[in-house]
Amino acid sequence: xxxxxxxxxxxxxxxxxxxxxxxxxxxxxxxxxxxxxxxxxxxxxxxxxxxxxxxxxxxxxxxxxxxxxxxxxxxxxxxxxxxxxxxxxxxxxxxxxxxxxxxxxxxxxxxxxxxxxxxxxxxxxxxxxxxxxxxxxxxxxxxxxxxxxxxxxxxxxxxxxxxxxxxxxxxxxxxxxxxxxxxxxxxxxxxxxxxxxxxxxxxxxxxxxxxxxxxxxxxxxxxxxxxxxxxxxxxxxxxxxxxxxxxxxxxxxxxxxxxxxxxxxxxxxxxxxxxxxxxxxxxxxxxxxxxxxxxxxxxxxxxxxxxxxxxxxxxxxxxxxxxxxxxxxxxxxxxxxxxxxxxxxxxxxxxxxxxxxxxxxxxxxxxxxxxxxxxxxxxxxxxxxxxxxxxxxxxxxxxxxxxxxxxxxxxxxxxxxxxxxxxxxxxxxxxxxxxxxxxxxxxxxxxxxxxxxxxxxxxxxxxxxxxxxxxxxxxxxxxxxxxxxxxxxxxx
Amino acid sequence: xxxxxxxxxxxxxxxxxxxxxxxxxxxxxxxxxxxxxxxxxxxxxxxxxxxxxxxxxxxxxxxxxxxxxxxxxxxxxxxxxxxxxxxxxxxxxxxxxxxxxxxxxxxxxxxxxxxxxxxxxxxxxxxxxxxxxxxxxxxxxxxxxxxxxxxxxxxxxxxxxxxxxxxxxxxxxxxxxxxxxxxxxxxxxxxxxxxxxxxxxxxxxxxxxxxxxxxxxxxxxxxxxxxxxxxxxxxxxxxxxxxxxxxxxxxxxxxxxxxxxxxxxxxxxxxxxxxxxxxxxxxxxxxxxxxxxxxxxxxxxxxxxxxxxxxxxxxxxxxxxxxxxxxxxxxxxxxx
Numbered sequence: 001x002x003x004x005x006x007x008x009x010x011x012x013x014x015x016x017x018x019x020x021x022x023x024x025x026x027x028x029x030x031x032x033x034x035x036x037x038x039x040x041x042x043x044x045x046x047x048x049x050x051x052x053x054x055x056x057x058x059x060x061x062x063x064x065x066x067x068x069x070x071x072x073x074x075x076x077x078x079x080x081x082x083x084x085x086x087x088x089x090x091x092x093x094x095x096x097x098x099x100x101x102x103x104x105x106x107x108x109x110x111x112x113x114x115x116x117x118x119x120x121x122x123x124x125x126x127x128x129x130x131x132x133x134x135x136x137x138x139x140x141x142x143x144x145x146x147x148x149x150x151x152x153x154x155x156x157x158x159x160x161x162x163x164x165x166x167x168x169x170x171x172x173x174x175x176x177x178x179x180x181x182x183x184x185x186x187x188x189x190x191x192x193x194x195x196x197x198x199x200x201x202x203x204x205x206x207x208x209x210x211x212x213x214x215x216x217x218x219x220x221x222x223x224x225x226x227x228x229x230x231x232x233x234x235x236x237x238x239x240x241x242x243x244x245x246x247x248x249x250x251x252x253x254x255x256x257x258x259x260x261x262x263x264x265x266x267x268x269x270x271x272x273x274x275x276x277x278x279x280x281x282x283x284x285x286x287x288x289x290x291x292x293x294x295x296x297x298x299x300x301x302x303x304x305x306x307x308x309x310x311x312x313x314x315x316x317x318x319x320x321x322x323x324x325x326x327x328x329x330x331x332x333x334x335x336x337x338x339x340x341x342x343x344x345x346x347x348x349x350x351x352x353x354x355x356x357x358x359x360x361x362x363x364x365x366x367x368x369x370x371x372x373x374x375x376x377x378x379x380x381x382x383x384x385x386x387x388x389x390x391x392x393x394x395x396x397x398x399x400x401x402x403x404x405x406x407x408x409x410x411x412x413x414x415x416x417x418x419x420x421x422x423x424x425x426x427x428x429x430x431x432x433x434x435x436x437x438x439x440x441x442x443x444x445x446x447x448x449x450x451x452x453x454x455x456x457x458x459x460x461x462x463x464x465x466x467x468x469x470x471x472x473x474x475x476x477x478x479x480x481x482x483x484x485x486x487x488x489x490x491x492x
Numbered sequence: 493x494x495x496x497x498x499x500x501x502x503x504x505x506x507x508x509x510x511x512x513x514x515x516x517x518x519x520x521x522x523x524x525x526x527x528x529x530x531x532x533x534x535x536x537x538x539x540x541x542x543x544x545x546x547x548x549x550x551x552x553x554x555x556x557x558x559x560x561x562x563x564x565x566x567x568x569x570x571x572x573x574x575x576x577x578x579x580x581x582x583x584x585x586x587x588x589x590x591x592x593x594x595x596x597x598x599x600x601x602x603x604x605x606x607x608x609x610x611x612x613x614x615x616x617x618x619x620x621x622x623x624x625x626x627x628x629x630x631x632x633x634x635x636x637x638x639x640x641x642x643x644x645x646x647x648x649x650x651x652x653x654x655x656x657x658x659x660x661x662x663x664x665x666x667x668x669x670x671x672x673x674x675x676x677x678x679x680x681x682x683x684x685x686x687x688x689x690x691x692x693x694x695x696x697x698x699x700x701x702x703x704x705x706x707x708x709x710x711x712x713x714x715x716x717x718x719x720x721x722x723x724x725x726x727x728x729x730x731x732x733x734x735x736x737x738x739x740x741x742x743x744x745x746x747x748x749x750x751x752x753x754x755x756x757x758x759x760x761x762x763x764x765x766x767x768x769x770x771x772x773x774x775x776x777x778x779x780x781x782x783x784x785x786x787x788x789x790x791x792x793x794x795x796x797x798x799x800x801x802x803x804x805x806x807x808x809x810x811x812x813x814x815x816x817x818x819x820x821x822x823x824x825x826x827x828x
Contacts, residue, residue, distance in 0.1 A: 013616070018607040030595055096591030100652065103556050103585040104608045105577065270558050485597055486634040 015106035019114025024121055027084065031477035033122050037129060037470045040076050044069060044133045045463035051137065052459040061387060061414035062139035062347060063227045066147045069137060070222055073130035074155045078162040078215075079187070080122050085166025086183040088115040089268065090173040099270055108265040112167065116260065119163035127152055132466050136459055139347035147226055154218045157249040161214055162187065164256035171264050174272045190215045214249040221245045229390035229412065332360035335370070335425045335441040343447045344413040354407045354441060356425050358399035366427045366436070368396040370407060375443075377418040387414050413448040421446055509534045509660055509692040510555070514564035517550050517716075524550040526716040527564070532692050532709070534659060537682070539707035539724075540696040541820060547716035548696045549588050552664050555694070556585045569659055581609075584653035586646075588664035588696070592637040598624060598648050599633040602655060609656040623651040627681060643674035647681065654685065661685070664696040675699070679706050700820050712823050719823040727819055736792055738773045738799070739808035745771050751798045757791045770807065 027033045051065045092098035101111060131148060138144035166183045173179035190213050210216045224230040235245045334357045344350060358365045371393045374383040385392040389411055396405045411421065422443035427436040508531045515528040525547040532538050540548045553559040555566060557576035571578045592601065599620050606616030624630045627647040632640065637648065646666055653661055663682070667675040679702055686693055686706075697703050703710055703724070710727050712720040720727050740748055749761050752775060760776040777791060799806050 013607040013610050013612060015608065015610075018604065022604050025600075026593060026595065095593070096587075096589055097593055099558060099587035100585070100590055100605075100649075101608075102558055103580055103583065103587070104605065105580045105610070105656070106608050107577065270553070481595075484634070485636055486632075 015110035016113040016117075019106065019111055020117045023088075023115055023118030027118060027121065029477065030481040031474040033080075033125075034470065034474040034477055036080060036122070037125065038467055038474055040126065041129050041467040041470050044072065044130065045467055047072070048133050048136050049459050049463045061227070062137060063143060063414065064387075065137045066134055066143060067223055067226050069130060069133050070147060070151045070155075070226070071219065073126060073151055074158055074218065077123050077126045077155055078158050080126070081119050081159045081163035082166040082183050082187060083180065084119040084122070085116070085163040085168075086170050086173075086179045087176055088119060088167050089170040090176050090179040090272070091170070093174055093270070093272070094176055102268075102270060108268040109261060112171075112260055112265050112268060116164060116167055119167060120159060123156065123159045127155065129466065129470070132462060136462055143226070143347075150222050150226060154222060154246075154249060157253050158214060158218055160253045161249065161256050164253075164260050168256065168259055168264055171267055172272045211245065211248050214252045217245045217248045228386045229388075229410075231390075331365070331427050331437045331439055332358065332363070333365065333368075333425055333427065333439045334359050335423055335439055337423060337441045337444060339444045340442075341445045341447075343449065345449050346413055346416055349410055349412045351408055351410050352444060354409065354423050355404050356396060356399065356407070357404040358401055361401050363401060365399045366430060367398055368405075368428070369426045370394050370396065371424050371426065372409060373422050373424060375420045375422075377420060383415075383419065388412055411446070413446070416448045416450040419446040419448065420444070507533060510566065510568050510694075512555065512564070512566035515551065515554055515561045515566060516563040517547075517554060517559060518562045523716050525554070525561075528711075528713075528718065529564075530711055530718075530721060532660075532694065534692050535686060535690045536708045537686055537693040537695060537706055539703035539710040540694065540713060541698070541700065541703050541710055542713035543698060545715070546713040548713055549664055550716070551713070552585075552588075552662050552694065552696055556580075556583060556587075556662050581656065582658055582660060584656060584658035584661045584691075586649045586653045586661075586663045586666055589668065590649060592645065592648070594638060595636060597634050597636055598629055598640070601637055601648065602651055605652050605655045619655060623654055624648075626654075627651045641674075643670050643677065646670065646674075646678060650678075650681065650685070654689065654691075657689070659691055661691050661693045662696075663693060665698070666695070667697065667699060667702055675702060682706055712820060714823060720819065736775045736777060736795060737808075737810040738775065738795070738806060739770060740773065740799070740804055740806060742769055742771045744804045745773070747802060748773060748799060748804050751802050751804070752795055755791075755794055755798060758795070772808075 047068065048065075051068070089098065092101065102108075130151065134147045134151075135144055138147060162183075165186065166179070169183050169186075170179045173182070210220065221232070221235050224235055225232055237244065336355045336357075338353045338355075342350060354370060356368060356370060372385045372389060372391075374385050374388060375381070376383050389409060391409065394407050394409075396407070399405060409423075420443040423441040424438045425441075426438040429436045510530075510532040512531070513529050515525060517523075517525040528547075528551055530538070540551060542548050550559065554561045555568070557573070557579050561573070566573045568579050569582045571582065573579065596604070599617070602620035602623055603613070603616045606619045607613060611619060621630070621633065624633050627650060629640075629644060629647060629651070632644065637645065640648065650663065650666065653663070666682070667678050670678060682693065682695070683706055685691060695703065695707060707724055709722065710720075710724050711718055712727065738748070745763055749763075752758055752761055752773075757778045758775060759778055762774045762776075764772040764774060775795060777788075796806065796809060
């Protein structure tokens with residue numbers, strides 16, 4: 001036991017810090033990661049400039065432009081982290097450097113922690129770069145802070161998930177090729193959800209699917225809160241109409257971290273014990289019927305897709321079956337609105353009130369729903385009220401004879417143009433096969449003038465300046481590294 | 493350096509740095525290592541010799557805690573194999589065909605590893621510089637490892653293995669891919685390390701010359717089993733025969749066998765075909781004491797003279813003498 005006491009207990013350097021700093025210098029020194037920021041900022045500059053100057057694209061509401069920037073930011077952030085994570089262990093295996101690392105006295109867990117933190121490292125910088133463009137395009141300070149909050153909280157969760165996932169895959173792969181392809185396929189699968197036919201996105205299965213997929217959930221929350229005037233509370237109320245959207249990103253992030261640090265480190269060995277390569281090979285020999293487990297996976301996936309498709313078909317069939325040709329007499333309802341003409345600037349909000357009255361002297365009305373409708377007078381096309389107002393519809397209970405009910409509405413002027421806003425009160429049909437007669441209000445004529453904040457002159461300096469500054473940083477790091485390293489070897 | 497001797501005193505009184513007992517490793521049904529038992533005293537160099545697939549690297553990987561033995565046990569400096577974290581503190585390893593990270597200089601690489609063993613940054617830098625000096629790389633400290641020659645990389649690898657001043661060093665094929673001069677330089681370095689650091693070394697190689705040159709003890713492995721072990725001299729004595737190899741055109745084989753068979757001292761002649769027209773004859777001679785060089789040489793000359801007399805063209809003549817290679821070939825060829 002004397003030997004135990006002889007062991008150098010004092011450690012001036014902590015293993016994971018050393019691993020992290022080594023990984024960071026491998027990624028950053030010499031400008032490897034900063035080099036990626038340059039094209040990223042060029043893409044964002046190009047997008048911002050186009051959005052701000054192009055006549056057609058200029059019709060895009062500023063909030064949607066910001067959402068667009070957020071999407072690109074999150075996508076680039078998680079892709080970079082995924083790739084770094086996926087290279088982390090399998091890369092060392094491939095390079096022959098893992099064995100030297102594993103025989104040192106640093107624990108497996110510390111190695112994983114070090115690599116994980118390094119994989120997360122580009123994200124804060126991507127966030128900072130993106131902030132410049134959010135500031136450029138955000139129509140108001142409120143939107144700017146909201147967008148920043150959304151992208152830093154939700155984006156960070158996603159980056160943690162995908163960096164951790166890439167690292168996990170890497171622990172079980174012997175080559176970068178297999179760990180990268182597995183990681184990217186999973187990333188693609190989680191993006192495919194948005195590409196499913198609309199039936200696959202509605203219905204209970206679609207509902208579940210959307211909430212399980214962290215990317216989809218994140219984009220939903222971001223879009224609804226930023227563009228469609230929902231609140232975070234609304235989006236994350238387990239009992240509300242939207243459900244708890246943040247559940248999946250939070251749970252999946254937790255799951256990935258637990259898998260990495262509770263189980264992953266035990267599997268960090270010289271050769272991947274699970275050997276994803278073998279699994280992939282078996283996938284290829286599936287035709288020879290060797291792998292029944294994979295067959296099961298395929299059958300399950302097939303069944304799942306079938307349920308998805310049939311549930312959407314069933315929903316549609318039910319909707320068709322309930323249509324009817326009956327006609328009801330006009331409803332004894334009246335709906336009025338308290339404004340006639342309004343002028344606003346893009347991004348401005350204003351409130352108005354509606355009053356619904358039951359003018360039937362004897363009969364009580366059925367339950368009512370009042371819906372907002374917006375027509376663009378220029379194109380004659382309807383506008384999706386979801387973008388313009390936090391409440392597209394409001395419900396009123398039954399009205400007694402002669403009773404009136406007042407509702408308050410908020411409109412946010414999203415796009416410049418001339419609009420008509422009118423309300424429709426729709427009584428709930430009495431029977432399951434009967435119909436009812438909606439009643440329309442008079443309209444508000446709304447003229448939205450462009451916000452002067454977005455002008456190409458203001459965009460251009462930052463759109464050119466940011467990539468240039470990043471290029472300078474990148475070249476500077478490269479030059480620094482070149483000075484550190486001796487390039488002309490001293491004669492031996 | 494003080495820790496080493498203390499380790500030894502503590503290991504149950506036995507002056508062994510490493511004790512391995514019945515180490516076994518199987519993968520599913522495949523046996524990589526059947527049963528490996530040996531011990532090593534501090535400051536000694538042990539060679540692991542064997543053809544590819546003999547189980548050398550498996551043995552090294554078990555002893556360096558990379559692999560877990562299926563059965564058996566070992567201890568290093570008195571630390572049981574059940575405590576891999578503590579074993580890693582007292583060993584230095586140069587793995588087989590190991591790589592280096594991109595875009596690091598030799599000094600940065602060594603500093604990183606010194607810090608992995610818990611050294612402060614400033615200490616680590618000093619340690620890196622002194623090791624670079626020791627392996628003769630001080631002029632290239634600030635150059636990228638990717639610009640190093642193979643020999644320089646191996647020396648850097650050895651410096652890395654020494655970074656924690658381990659009492660026991662494992663080197664798996666350190667001279668692989670080096671030119672003869674590089675090999676020689678590396679062996680000189682190994683000897684000085686063994687001398688200056690007093691470290692025990694386990695050296696894995698398929699190059700007999702280097703084992704013969706630097707090792708005190710040798711273990712010859714074949715198909716996961718020890719086929720010979722002991723000091724180099726002991727193992728050399730295991731050779732039963734004294735061989736000469738002669739290459740001749742095939743049509744003369746019968747004639748040559750006849751001519752050689754009559755010479756006293758020739759035990760057996762076997763033939764190996766190299767291609768359609770040429771044959772190697774393997775002539776086994778009677779065992780002779782290593783010291784009796786003259787008798788051996790005159791017998792060899794007799795063989796050559798006998799062939800020349802009957803006008804057989806001798807294309808190649810190789811009198812190997814007793815070397816570790818003979819033992820190695822005999823012991824490792826037997827199965828095949």
